[in-house]
Amino acid sequence: MGTLVTRYGAPRVVEAIRARELPPDFTTPETQQDQRPPNLTGRLNAWYARLSAANPAADLDAGEKSGARLIIPGSPEWPSQLDQLGPSRPLGLWLHGTANLRFACLKSVAVVGARAATAYGVHAAAELGVGLSEAGWSVVSGGAFGVDAAAHRGALVADSPTVAVLACGVDVCYPSEHDTLFAAIREQGVVISECPPGVHPTRARFLIRNRLIAALSRGTVVVEAALRSGALNTATHALTLNRHLGAVPGPVTSGMSAGCHKLLRERKAVCITSPEEMIDLVGVIGDDLATQSRAPAVPRDRLNEPTKRVLDAIPARGGAGPASIAVAAGVSLDTTLSALGGLAAAGYIERAANGWRLRKQTASYPKAPDTAVLEPPPVREDLDPTEDPPLPDDDDHPAPAGPAWRTVRA
Amino acid sequence: MGTLVTRYGAPRVVEAIRARELPPDFTTPETQQDQRPPNLTGRLNAWYARLSAANPAADLDAGEKSGARLIIPGSPEWPSQLDQLGPSRPLGLWLHGTANLRFACLKSVAVVGARAATAYGVHAAAELGVGLSEAGWSVVSGGAFGVDAAAHRGALVADSPTVAVLACGVDVCYPSEHDTLFAAIREQGVVISECPPGVHPTRARFLIRNRLIAALSRGTVVVEAALRSGALNTATHALTLNRHLGAVPGPVTSGMSAGCHKLLRERKAVCITSPEEMIDLVGVIGDDLATQSRAPAVPRDRLNEPTKRVLDAIPARGGAGPASIAVAAGVSLDTTLSALGGLAAAGYIERAANGWRLRKQTASYPKAPDTAVLEPPPVREDLDPTEDPPLPDDDDHPAPAGPAWRTVRA
Numbered sequence: 007m008g009t010l011v012t013r014y015g016a017p018r019v020v021e022a023i024r025a026r027e028l029p030p031d032f033t034t035p036e037t038q039q040d041q042r043p044p045n046l047t048g049r050l051n052a053w054y055a056r057l058s059a060a061n062p063a064a065d066l067d068a069g070e071k072s073g074a075r076l077i078i079p080g081s082p083e084w085p086s087q088l089d090q091l092g093p094s095r096p097l098g099l100w101l102h103g104t105a106n107l108r109f110a111c112l113k114s115v116a117v118v119g120a121r122a123a124t125a126y127g128v129h130a131a132a133e134l135g136v137g138l139s140e141a142g143w144s145v146v147s148g149g150a151f152g153v154d155a156a157a158h159r160g161a162l163v164a165d166s167p168t169v170a171v172l173a174c175g176v177d178v179c180y181p182s183e184h185d186t187l188f189a190a191i192r193e194q195g196v197v198i199s200e201c202p203p204g205v206h207p208t209r210a211r212f213l214i215r216n217r218l219i220a221a222l223s224r225g226t227v228v229v230e231a232a233l234r235s236g237a238l239n240t241a242t243h244a245l246t247l248n249r250h251l252g253a254v255p256g257p258v259t260s261g262m263s264a265g266c267h268k269l270l271r272e273r274k275a276v277c278i279t280s281p282e283e284m285i286d287l288v289g290v291i292g293d294d295l296a297t298q299s300r301a302p303a304v305p306r307d308r309l310n311e312p313t314k315r316v317l318d319a320i321p322a323r324g325g326a327g328p329a330s331i332a333v334a335a336g337v338s339l340d341t342t343l344s345a346l347g348g349l350a351a352a353g354y355i356e357r358a359a360n361g362w363r364l365r366k367q368t369a370s371y372p373k374a375p376d377t378a379v380l381e382p383p384p385v386r387e388d389l390d391p392t393e394d395p396p397l398p399d400d401d402d403h404p405a406p407a408g409p410a411w412r413t414v415r416a
Numbered sequence: 417m418g419t420l421v422t423r424y425g426a427p428r429v430v431e432a433i434r435a436r437e438l439p440p441d442f443t444t445p446e447t448q449q450d451q452r453p454p455n456l457t458g459r460l461n462a463w464y465a466r467l468s469a470a471n472p473a474a475d476l477d478a479g480e481k482s483g484a485r486l487i488i489p490g491s492p493e494w495p496s497q498l499d500q501l502g503p504s505r506p507l508g509l510w511l512h513g514t515a516n517l518r519f520a521c522l523k524s525v526a527v528v529g530a531r532a533a534t535a536y537g538v539h540a541a542a543e544l545g546v547g548l549s550e551a552g553w554s555v556v557s558g559g560a561f562g563v564d565a566a567a568h569r570g571a572l573v574a575d576s577p578t579v580a581v582l583a584c585g586v587d588v589c590y591p592s593e594h595d596t597l598f599a600a601i602r603e604q605g606v607v608i609s610e611c612p613p614g615v616h617p618t619r620a621r622f623l624i625r626n627r628l629i630a631a632l633s634r635g636t637v638v639v640e641a642a643l644r645s646g647a648l649n650t651a652t653h654a655l656t657l658n659r660h661l662g663a664v665p666g667p668v669t670s671g672m673s674a675g676c677h678k679l680l681r682e683r684k685a686v687c688i689t690s691p692e693e694m695i696d697l698v699g700v701i702g703d704d705l706a707t708q709s710r711a712p713a714v715p716r717d718r719l720n721e722p723t724k725r726v727l728d729a730i731p732a733r734g735g736a737g738p739a740s741i742a743v744a745a746g747v748s749l750d751t752t753l754s755a756l757g758g759l760a761a762a763g764y765i766e767r768a769a770n771g772w773r774l775r776k777q778t779a780s781y782p783k784a785p786d787t788a789v790l791e792p793p794p795v796r797e798d799l800d801p802t803e804d805p806p807l808p809d810d811d812d813h814p815a816p817a818g819p820a821w822r823t824v825r826a
Contacts, residue, residue: 048748055743126667208728234711255665255677257536258689267665270680270687277680277687279668301644318618333465338458 007053008093016097023053065202072177072203073192074102085111090247091221096200102176103196105167110196111222114144114169115284116244118219118237119153119229124262127230128156130254134227135160135168137281142166143288144195146223148173148215149184153229153237158191168195171218173211175203216240225250225288227278231265238265245274250287252278312337316345317354325358417463418503426507433463475612482587482613483602484512495521500657501631506610512586513606515577520606521632524554524579525694526654528629528647529563529639534672537640538566540664544637545570545578547691552576553698554605556633558583558625559594563639563647568601578605581628583621585613626650635660635698637688641675648675655684660697662688722747726755727764735768 010019014029022028028046069076077083078098085108088095101107117134119127135145135157145161145168148154154170161168170191172180176199179185191197200218201211216236220226220243228251231237244251253275256263269275278284286296309317312335319334320326326334332342346362349355356365420429424439432438438456479486487493488508495518498505511517527544529537545555545567555571556579558564564580571578580601582590586609589595601607610628611621626646630636630653638661641647654661663685666673679685688694696706719727722745729744730736736744742752756772759765766775 048751051748052742052746055739055749056746059743126669130668210725210728232711254668255673255680255687257667258540258664259536263665264689267687267689270665271689271693273683277665277677279674279677279681283681301642315620318620329465332462333469336462336466338461339465341458 068203103192110167116223116226117157123152131156132160139164139166172199173207173215220244227252325361327361478613513602520577526633526636527567533562541566542570549574549576582609583617583625630654637662735771737771
């Protein structure tokens with residue numbers, strides 16, 4: 007049907023169906039191209055039956071009555087990115103809402119996922135909705151429970167329009183619990199469908215609808231999806247259209263994240279942990295760069311390598327002379343002496359009766375709140391090197407002059 | 417030091433350090449290769465000081481007393497994959513345990529991650545340990561709290577040896593709470609270190625140790641890691657050595673998974689959600705393939721496309737004639753009649769007074785247990801097409817003849 011309309015225009019195709027005879031120059035080349043010639047006569051009969059049952063005037067009336075408008079390719083509001091669907095480009099779209107669909111979709115991200123989303127998935131979808139909307143990106147999604155609704159609700163919190171693509175008529179509220187949500191979307195965004203008013207959803211319409219969600223947006227992010235999920239169908243459409251694809255990871259113990267993990271594992275999708283990272287993926291190079299997630303820097307990072315080694319070799323209690331510190335650190339005595347001077351000046355270490363030791367780093371402990379200034383500061387117990395010192399190879403924030411241990415050999 | 421030992425052998429290097437004079441043919445070419453000539457004299461002095469403080473005979477005595485053994489490159493138990501470390505290959509390894517290190521590491525995976533792991537990370541690490549061990553793969557890890565300990569404990573449940581690489585002497589129990597864990601590892605696996613007996617851990621030793629964990633195993637999997645984590649250091653070593661790298665995803669809301677997500681996002685690591693997937697990554701092609709995670713198949717999948725469309729167009733209550741079903745499904749009347757016959761024979765639909773309707777699918781409900789055979793089967797309420805039907809585009813398991821809806825236009 008799409009190929010026919012592309013080649014002859016919708017009016018001539020309607021005439022052909024009404025006459026139950028396809029243009030003769032259409033049938034021949036088409037059957038040559040495809041190995042399996044489509045059963046054109048059968049399709050023509052099915053279209054004829056549908057055309058007989060259709061009542062376009064009533065549809066237009068119903069649409070106008072409900073407040074919806076119909077756009078077709080060439081309308082000022084038509085999103086031209088739909089042309090990339092080729093023959094499966096929709097013949098027209100019913101719109102209901104204040105937002106201009108073309109402008110709303112210029113910078114848009116499809117947020118899709120499971121209807122039976124977990125609390126985690128709903129949270130992630132809402133965060134994406136809020137973050138995208140605050141950054142001036144529109145959300146495109148369906149109208150289902152779970153991820154779809156959470157993404158729209160998140161987007162409605164901020165100012166950007168949000169686009170709900172339905173698998174039923176724009177005047178049909180499916181699911182009916184979403185009547186207030188759809189009303190809010192119509193207020194700030196737009197509800198769209200390629201079905202005429204009054205049409206109810208079927209299984210096939212949901213799958214067909216998914217191509218629109220993928221085609222309208224610059225990229226799709228899958229929030230939660232089981233291995234058998236309509237969201238993965240949308241993801242496939244996005245990949246086919248060469249759009250960006252992201253997936254939000256989740257616990258490996260959650261079946262609702264299994265589809266996302268499969269996309270990540272097959273390297274079809276990019277790992278997305280924040281709205282910024284999704285904008286980085288779909289955005290303009292340079293303009294929409296996400297800030298790199300970086301580890302927090304600690305004062306110790308600023309020390310040079312030999313000084314760090316010297317610091318690590320200084321005991322927390324007692325004291326050690328420069329010579330034994332040099333042996334423990336594995337650096338020369340000259341380097342040790344110069345490092346000791348610097349560390350003492352920076353407040354990391356202090357002189358003890360028998361050499362050098364770490365300074366008690368009260369400053370590295372959480373500051374007492376202002377209301378508690380009269381209370382004594384928290385007391386830090388001296389670290390006993392024979393007991394377990396905090397492990398230095400891990401992610402907790404090492405104190406500027408974290409505890410060090412004398413080696414038995416030092 | 418490694419370069420020196422590689423070129424002249426350990427005995428000649430010890431002699432040179434004792435004489436405080438490096439071989440003359442060593443200093444010249446080395447300084448030509450590197451732009452910044454290393455301060456060889458300074459290092460030589462540091463080595464000299466350390467050599468003077470060392471007592472190898474006492475180390476060997478202490479090792480023998482604790483039950484440990486020392487292996488060097490060329491020993492039958494030496495894991496030859498350590499040679500890929502080049503000049504940073506350890507000079508020797510202290511081993512304590514019943515397992516043969518070389519054999520234990522032939523098929524091994526490094527499971528690394530945060531000391532401050534969450535319950536989720538501990539669970540994932542233990543699952544990996546159990547699964548790898550049951551499949552005949554050894555676990556290589558450190559000896560810390562959190563992921564390290566959980567991976568070892570998981571491995572100990574099954575029969576494979578597990579390898580703990582310490583940053584202290586093999587006779588030092590750090591952390592001391594792990595004395596029973598280390599005893600169990602010595603029983604079934606082996607505890608190893610490049611530090612002589614009695615040496616305590618320092619920050620630097622943990623970082624140096626990490627290269628051994630990466631080099632001993634065929635691949636490394638990061639279970640939980642904050643952005644600033646020693647596990648990421650091990651991951652870098654694995655990448656440098658061209659070993660496989662995996663990362664276990666987690667909730668995006670968890671800072672302890674941020675390091676894993678960064679590795680996934682930068683496509684440095686493969687997404688790992690099960691032990692099988694890690695074995696698939698490091699295993700032999702063909703032998704160790706993970707079963708693809710696939711969506712469950714439902715009876716409806718076996719229907720062909722026009723039959724599915726006809727099935728979707730049949731109402732759940734009331735009834736519809738073949739002609740209106742054909743229009744709703746968009747297929748020809750012939751196809752519809754043939755599909756209706758097949759669907760009726762397969763038990764999906766039944767004749768109603770005024771056409772066809774879906775059969776009540778009592779069979780798709782959970783079977784009553786045998787003890788409850790006398791109770792009446794669960795009653796299924798008829799679906800009302802004007803109410804919300806279950807969504808068909810999602811991940812819940814659609815019943816074989818899931819509810820369908822008449823469209824308003826049909």
